[in-house]
Amino acid sequence: MNHTLFRSAVLIALAAAMPCAQATTLVYQPVNPNFGGDAANGVNLLNEANAQNKYTAPSQSSSSSTSESSLDQFNQELQQAILSRVASSVTNSIVGTDGTLKPGTISTGNFTIVVSAISGGNLQITTTDNTTGASSTFIISNGQ
Template sequence: MKRIFASAMLALSLPAAAVASELVYQPVNPNFGGNPLNGSHLLGSAQAQNDFKDPNASSSSFERPSELDRLTSSLQSRLLSQLLADVGDGNEGSIVTDDFAINILDDQGVLSILIEDINTGEVTQIEVDGLVPDTF
C-alpha cells in the first residue's frame, strides 16, 4: 500500500504538460472598439455613479407652457405670418406683443422690418432690397 501511495505521490509531483493559449484583449467600451451593445449599460452605470450637482443650474425643472400660453404664442405667430404675407401686396403693418413691437414697411421695393424689444428698448432693423411685386 505504501508503494502505491508513493507512486501516486510521485506521479502527482511530476510536472504536467501545460496547455496555454494566446490571451487576446477585448475592450468593453464601444468607444475603444468594444461591443456597441455595451454603450447603454456603461452610460447608465456612469450616470448612476454621478453625484455631481451643478451649482448654477436652477432648482426647478422645465415647466410645460399652459394651454393659454401656447394659444397666445400660436396666434402671435399666425398674425405675424399674415402681416408678412400682406406686405407682399404693398401693405404695411405692425404687431405688438408682450415682448416685441414689430413694424413692417414696404417702400418702393425695399422691405424694412423694425423689431423693438419692449423690455430692453433695443431696436433691430432689417432691410431687404430688390423686392418687386410680380407683374404679369
C-alpha cells in the first residue's frame, strides 16, 4: 500500500509542477518585404537567392554584332535591302490592282511562293525554300 501511495504522491507532485498549457492566437508575419514583411529582410533574402542561383548567362561570342567590322555590317545591310526589293517585286506580282491577292505561283531563284484560294474567301500562302525543301504556310482573308 505504501508503494501505491508513493506513486500517487509523485504523480500529484509532477502534475502540480507542470505549467498550465495556454492557447494563443497564431499570427502570420510575412518575411519577404514584397509581401509586407520587414524591409530589413530584403538584403538577406537576395543574398540567399544569389547563393542558390546556379544559372550563368551565356558568354558573348566573338561573332556578335558589336565586334563585326564595318564591311560586314555594310554587307548585311545591303543584303537586307536587296531581299526587301525582291520581296516587294514578288508582292507586286501577286497583288491585283484592287489590292487583293491573286492565286498563282511565283518562282525566284531560291523560293517558290504558291497563293491558292481555299474555302470562305481565304487564301493560303505557302513559301518553299528550293534548296532545303523547307516550307512555311499561312492563311489570310482575301478581303472580299
